[in-house]
Amino acid sequence: MPELPEVETSCRGIEPFCAGVEIAQIVVRQPKLRWPVAPNLPAQLAGQVVQSVGRRGKYLLLQVESGALMIHLGMSGSLRVVDDTVLVGKHDHVDIILRNGKIIRYNDPRRFGSVTFNQQGANHPLLKKLGVEPLEEEFNGDYLINCCRSRKVAIKSLIMNSQLVVGVGNIYAQESLFRSGIHPVRAANKIAKKRIETLVVHIKQVLKEAIKAGGSSLKDFTASDGKPGYFQHTFQVYGRSGEPCILCGKPLKQAQIGQRTTVYCGSCQR
DNA sequence: CTAAGGACCTGTCGGC
DNA sequence: TGCCGACAGGTCCTTA
Numbered sequence: 682m683p684e685l686p687e688v689e690t691s692c693r694g695i696e697p698f699c700a701g702v703e704i705a706q707i708v709v710r711q712p713k714l715r716w717p718v719a720p721n722l723p724a725q726l727a728g729q730v731v732q733s734v735g736r737r738g739k740y741l742l743l744q745v746e747s748g749a750l751m752i753h754l755g756m757s758g759s760l761r762v763v764d765d766t767v768l769v770g771k772h773d774h775v776d777i778i779l780r781n782g783k784i785i786r787y788n789d790p791r792r793f794g795s796v797t798f799n800q801q802g803a804n805h806p807l808l809k810k811l812g813v814e815p816l817e818e819e820f821n822g823d824y825l826i827n828c829c830r831s832r833k834v835a836i837k838s839l840i841m842n843s844q845l846v847v848g849v850g851n852i853y854a855q856e857s858l859f860r861s862g863i864h865p866v867r868a869a870n871k872i873a874k875k876r877i878e879t880l881v882v883h884i885k886q887v888l889k890e891a892i893k894a895g896g897s898s899l900k901d902f903t904a905s906d907g908k909p910g911y912f913q914h915t916f917q918v919y920g921r922s923g924e925p926c927i928l929c930g931k932p933l934k935q936a937q938i939g940q941r942t943t944v945y946c947g948s949c950q951r
Numbered sequence: 952c953t954a955a956g957g958a959c960c961t962g963t964c965g966g967c
Numbered sequence: 968t969g970c971c972g973a974c975a976g977g978t979c980c981t982t983a
Contacts, residue, residue, distance in 0.1 A: 687976080791960045
């Protein structure tokens, strides 16, 4: 379920249960994820204390002394905090069993996510090529303008390119472009600097709002329903193809950009 | 170097 | 009710 706000919410949700707590055992029921779960992963983590819980892009990082457990939620993954009285369900692929009796349970129907162990810090192959964090100051107008230079891909594809900036997924790419009045298919190098600066502001704004909404709607991370808060959130364009634009009232259009459905307003976005 | 397309999976929904 | 195709929040890898 992850766009970045959801990963951030998961991060904050599990943190109180596992920070400072020893991992008793890891149980892998289905190792065939996006990357196969290494057979020795449980042995590498058993007995180690979770020092902190963090995030890099959409990777959750549970830091231990010898490295970090990296969890990616893919398209359909989610985490819950349970105890051993909760029955194991379909697609509950991995349990991180903690010494305090809690279990971090990883569920992922489509198995596009991953659970890997990282001994190499930021040099891990999956992290090494990631771009800047969208909510950090290093993601700013100058940075994005520079990215757009000499690239003629659709601006939507560009902001979803995780080698440039991480964490902007299909939903928030659409929302931030709408707020910025930029047509999603417009060539990146054909957009005025001022408008790119506006886009940066809106990307940050849209992500922050979603994190806030996620945090407030998901007050109990042990809730049985792992549905993210942001699906109760209303979107201005995502999923609204054919419905009226909230600004001009004309029906919203839909297109495929980089094989992803994209909804936009043909008259408000140029 | 950039850009475009395929690949990986299961579940759900609409149409017939 | 059942079957079938289209589609879904990601991103890595290969090819051009």
